[in-house]
Amino acid sequence: MARAGLNAERLTQAAADLADEVGFENVTISAVARRFGVTNASLYSHVKNLQDLKARVAAHALAELADRAAAALAGRAGRDALAAFASVYRDFAKEHPGLYAAAQFRLDPETAAAGAARRNAELTRALLHAYTLPEPDETDAVRLLGSVFHGYVSLEIAGAFSNHPRDIDASWSKALDALDTALRNWPSS
Amino acid sequence: MARAGLNAERLTQAAADLADEVGFENVTISAVARRFGVTNASLYSHVKNLQDLKARVAAHALAELADRAAAALAGRAGRDALAAFASVYRDFAKEHPGLYAAAQFRLDPETAAAGAARRNAELTRALLHAYTLPEPDETDAVRLLGSVFHGYVSLEIAGAFSNHPRDIDASWSKALDALDTALRNWPSS
DNA sequence: GTATGTTTCCTAGGAGCATTAGGCAAACAC
DNA sequence: GTGTTTGCCTAATGCTCCTAGGAAACATAC
Numbered sequence: 001m002a003r004a005g006l007n008a009e010r011l012t013q014a015a016a017d018l019a020d021e022v023g024f025e026n027v028t029i030s031a032v033a034r035r036f037g038v039t040n041a042s043l044y045s046h047v048k049n050l051q052d053l054k055a056r057v058a059a060h061a062l063a064e065l066a067d068r069a070a071a072a073l074a075g076r077a078g079r080d081a082l083a084a085f086a087s088v089y090r091d092f093a094k095e096h097p098g099l100y101a102a103a104q105f106r107l108d109p110e111t112a113a114a115g116a117a118r119r120n121a122e123l124t125r126a127l128l129h130a131y132t133l134p135e136p137d138e139t140d141a142v143r144l145l146g147s148v149f150h151g152y153v154s155l156e157i158a159g160a161f162s163n164h165p166r167d168i169d170a171s172w173s174k175a176l177d178a179l180d181t182a183l184r185n186w187p188s189s
Numbered sequence: 190m191a192r193a194g195l196n197a198e199r200l201t202q203a204a205a206d207l208a209d210e211v212g213f214e215n216v217t218i219s220a221v222a223r224r225f226g227v228t229n230a231s232l233y234s235h236v237k238n239l240q241d242l243k244a245r246v247a248a249h250a251l252a253e254l255a256d257r258a259a260a261a262l263a264g265r266a267g268r269d270a271l272a273a274f275a276s277v278y279r280d281f282a283k284e285h286p287g288l289y290a291a292a293q294f295r296l297d298p299e300t301a302a303a304g305a306a307r308r309n310a311e312l313t314r315a316l317l318h319a320y321t322l323p324e325p326d327e328t329d330a331v332r333l334l335g336s337v338f339h340g341y342v343s344l345e346i347a348g349a350f351s352n353h354p355r356d357i358d359a360s361w362s363k364a365l366d367a368l369d370t371a372l373r374n375w376p377s378s
Numbered sequence: 379g380t381a382t383g384t385t386t387c388c389t390a391g392g393a394g395c396a397t398t399a400g401g402c403a404a405a406c407a408c
Numbered sequence: 409g410t411g412t413t414t415g416c417c418t419a420a421t422g423c424t425c426c427t428a429g430g431a432a433a434c435a436t437a438c
Contacts, residue, residue, distance in 0.1 A: 003404070003415055025214075029396060040396075042416050050396065106347055118352065139355040140363040143341065146349065147364065151340020152332065158295060160335065163307065166328040174329040174376070175336065182371040187363070192386060192433065218425065229425075231387050239425070381438080388431075395424065406413075 004038050008046045011036075012056040019057060019098025024105070027054060027098075058105035062116035065092055065103060069123045077130040079180045085127050086149055086176055093153045100153070121146075131183045141183060148179060193227050197235045200225075201245040208246060208287025213294070216243060216287075247294035251305035254281055254292060258312045266319040268369040274316050275338055275365055282342045289342070310335075320372045330372060337368060 014035050019027050029050050033040045047053045065088070072084040093100040107117070124142045133141055152175060155161060161168050203224050208216050218239050222229045236242045254277070261273040282289035296306070313331045322330055341364060344350060350357050 006415080028394090030394075038415095039417065041398080041418085044397075045415060104343075104347060117349070121352075136355045136359070137363065139353055140360040141367075143344070143350055143360045144337070144364045144367055146344055147340030148333070148336050149340070150344060151336030151338070154293075154343065155332070155335055155339060158293060160306070161332060163310075164328055166325045170325070171329040171332045174326065175333045177376040178330075178333055178371040181374050181376055182367040185370050185374055187366040187370055195386080217423095219423080228388065230389085230427080233426075234386060379438100382436085384433105384435075386431100386433075388429100390428090390430105392427085393425090396422090398421085399419085400417100401419105402415105402417075404413105404415080406411100408410090408412105 004036050004042070006036060006038065006042060006046050008056065011043060011046055011053060012060055015053055015057045016060055016099055016102070019102055020096050021098070024054070024057070024098045024101035027057070029053070054102065054105055055107055055111070057099070057102045058107060059111070059115060061096070061099040061103040062120065064099070065089070066116045066119040066123065068092060069120065073123060073127060079176070081127050081130065082180055082183075083173075083176055085123070086172075089149045090153050090156075090172065093157060097157060100157075104150075128183070131186070133183075133186055137186060137189070141186070144182075145179065148175060193225050193231070195225060195227065195231060195235050197245065200232060200235055200242060201249055204242055204246045205249055205288055205291070208291055209285050210287070213243070213246070213287045213290035216246065218242070243291065243294055244296055244300070246288070247291045247296060248300070248304060250285070250288040250292040251309065253285075253288070254278070255305045255308040255312065257281060258309065262312060262316060268365070270316050270319065271334075271369055271372075272362075272365055274312070275361075278338045279342050279345075279361065282346060286346060289346075293339075317372070320375070322372075322375055326375060326378070330375070333371075334368065337364060 011032060014032050015027050018031055018035065022031070027050075029040050029043055032053070033043055036042075043053075047056065068088045069085055072088045073081055076084050107115075121142060124145055125138065128138055128141050128145075131141070152172065156168060161171070200221060203221050204216050207220055207224065211220070216239075218229050218232055221242070222232055225231075232242075236245065257277045258274055261277045262270055265273050296304075310331060313334055314327065317327055317330050317334070320330070341361060345357060350360070
């Protein structure tokens with residue numbers, strides 16, 4: 001019988017595609033195996049288990065997100081950089097809803113600290129340099145920005161904004177203006 | 190054989206307790222049946238299926254959240270009301286992590302619009318009246334506040350803030366100050 | 379108090395999921 | 409061409425949800 005040519009990367013890629021099609025929570029060993037025309041058991045030569053496969057998808061998503069964010073930030077500062085950075089998150093979530101959900105997958109703390117999650121936090125810090133906040137205020141601002149981006153996108157995807165006619169893009173733009181205002185008039189301790 | 194005295198409310202309550210103990214995603218028909226010492230099949234006389242049971246837990250969580258928010262808002266305004274409202278969300282999430290996760294459960298649009306999800310949005314509107322924003326800015330602010338509260342709490346629970354020594358409560362307080370600043374200096378269209 | 383009807387819970391069974399153990403054959407190294 | 413490694417298989421276990429149909433407990437009518 002000809003071999004299917006499986007390996008961890010191909011499985012991760014297939015799982016990532018599947019996540020965007022049917023949702024990250026519906027990524028299963030069975031579904032991925034089906035996609036390659038092999039039995040479930042075959043996957044266990046390449047990934048440890050379902051948890052491991054999902055963690056690989058999560059890492060992939062975080063890396064992609066950080067790459068895009070880094071590219072978007074190049075040559076921009078202030079409100080301009082804020083808008084570009086924010087767009088990366090929101091556009092990524094709309095383009096790849098399954099991968100975005102994967103990025104929220106709980107990784108073990110060391111992995112998260114070492115990997116792309118840290119890169120994302122550092123990019124947010126870089127974005128904030130134009131506002132010249134002293135520590136610990138910069139850290140507070142990093143957390144605020146992360147909260148707004150993640151919160152807005154999550155609620156939008158969950159349909160929480162759909163019961164009102166107000167344009168969602170317009171609210172988003174306004175939220176960025178408000179954030180810019182808050183950062184420029186940052187309350188002192 | 191003596192009957193166990195099951196009904197939809199008792200099942201929902203047990204499922205809610207279970208959610209806080211093992212996580213909302215681990216709420217299963219089997220686990221709830223086990224808790225009552227009955228077989229899985231017995232539950233189907235009272236709830237349609239697992240989806241239905243989880244939706245009931247979600248509705249319960251949203252109602253509880255709205256009740257607490259309404260109580261917290263009574264007799265307060267401005268930054269004071271903002272802090273009280275925000276505390277309700279964050280404290281609820283810490284006290285009942287499973288229920289908080291349940292509140293994010295995707296309900297069908299009509300149910301969400303009619304029920305407690307709408308009440309929560311209206312309470313946010315009430316909170317904002319002290320800042321006297323014209324429409325559509327008030328709607329934009331409602332969305333921004335919801336994003337910050339939900340985003341911050343989600344990221345905190347996910348451990349996203351744990352790789353830095355900065356006190357998480359202090360950052361939270363600062364975020365509320367920043368929000369208050371943004372609302373008082375709301376960017377005009 | 380007995381008969382009738384309804385509700386509650388049961389047994390039994392099908393189908394999908396993750397995972398492990400052990401086997402055979404294809405691909406590779408020499 | 410032989411031997412070893414690796415990739416994929418069959419088979420099995422145990423968990424999940426859910427349905428069909430039956431029996432026991434309860435409620436009501438007479």
